[in-house]
Amino acid sequence: MSPALSTRFTETFGIRHPIVQGGMQWVGRAELAAAVSDAGGLGMITALTQPTPADLAAEIERARRLTDQPFGVNLTILPTITPPPYDEYRRVIVDSGVTIVETAGSNPEPHMEMFKANHIKIIHKCTSVRHALKAEAVGVDAVSIDGFECAGHPGEDDIPGLVLIPAATERLTIPVLASGGFADARGLVAALALGADGINMGSRFMCTAESPIHDKVKQAIVDGDERGTQLIFRQLRNTARVAGNAVSREVVEILQGGGTFPDIKSLVAGARGRKVFEEGDLDAGIWTVGMVQGLIHDVPTCGELIDRIVTEAAELIDNRLRRVTAVTA
Incomplete structure (x- = not known):
């Protein structure tokens, strides 16, 4: 078994490794979320991938049959012509006994009262320091900060992770996940060095054996x-x-x-x-992937991937970084 990397995030959310699977539309289904959680990370079911709240309830139960480890549900709020019944999706999350929710897209404040009243921990995904500070102010338990490299919506500021992550971690007091451009141990160690408490990976988890895509x-x-x-x-x-x-x-x-x-x-x-x-028709429509695909070279199981990242990260910290010595003039 790979060594556990303990951070404020793992301690707060009760998981073994500081690695979170992003909540991806059409991808974040029970088999992927359960495999990530079983491997010691935090898997996420994407609520709006399920066409109805009843379908979400069934998907949560399906994940429970696949793992006894904690997993979360992503609830993304975006402006649409015909908004989904968000109140009903929230109610399903609460009634299903889920204890971790990832919110994204808009201000999480409208969701806070119901989730907090039911002892649900909230991770809010954002793309700027000002939005992260607002999320902290309204009471979320952690934020996931997306650099410009990320797949999906990077915001309009165009700030890459190398700047955005430390800019966020030096001003926030809650745990921070680094998101956008992460695929391996090097990224995890770099994120920790930049002040983050873990990483959020989307595209990397798309390329795993359990990922339900073609x-x-x-x-x-x-x-x-x-x-x-x-x-x-x-x-x-x-x-x-x-x-x-x-x-x-x-x-x-x-x-x-x-x-x-x-x-x-x-x-x-x-x-x-x-x-x-x-x-598998690659030109059938728009599909999301990040720049990090340039670092993805295989399709392992989630267990193999997480074990590899954590083991190599520990080796990097113990060996390579400790060989770097400061020389004074």
């Missing part, structure tokens, strides 16, 4: 490099980092030409992205 997508990530992503929606001030493909390039071209959201709505429909993950 093998062609996993292979595309393994074959890809750090240049293979594209920023879309910049003109709409809703920037997203996605895989570069025929659809993302068309979206960028339309918006650069003065188009508006109605002009691209059909191209970016969630059902098309789901088709990518389920059928």
Whole structure:
């Protein structure tokens, strides 16, 4: 068994290793979340991947049959034309006895009263120090800070993790997870050196044996490099980092030409992205991956991946870093 790396995050959330699986749409299902948690990390079921609150309840129960370790539920709040019944999803989370929730997208304050009243610990994902400070002020237990390298929505400030993570950790008092660009032991050790209490990985966990996406997508990530992503929606001030493909390039071209959201709505429909993950057609729609795909070279089990990261991180800390000596003039 790999050595445990204890941090404020592992102590607060009752897990063995400071490694969290990001809550990814169409990806964060029971089999992945359970495998991550079983390996000592913190797995996340993505609430809105489930079409109804009843489906979420069933997915939580499915995860419980697969692991007896703690796992969480991601609840992302984003502006949509027809908002999901968030109150009902929250109620399912509470009634199912889940003790950890990851919120993202908008201010977590509207969720705090119900979750706190039911002793649920909250991680809020954000992309700026000012938003992280606001989340701390309203009472979240930890924040996950996303650098510009991340998959999905990096915000509009374009601050990379090497600056954003220490900028956040020097001002926050609650545990901080470093997110965006993490895939291996080097990233974990670097995050700890920057003041973080752990890492959040999305794209890396997409490329695991338990990840419920098509093998062609996993292979595309393994074959890809750090240049293979594209920023879309910049003109709409809703920037997203996605895989570069025929659809993302068309979206960028339309918006650069003065188009508006109605002009691209059909191209970016969630059902098309789901088709990518389920059928392996890489140009069927928009799908999310980070620049970190340039560091992903295999498809291990979650257990193998987490054990590798933690073991190599301990070796880096004990051996390589201790060989670095300061020389005085």
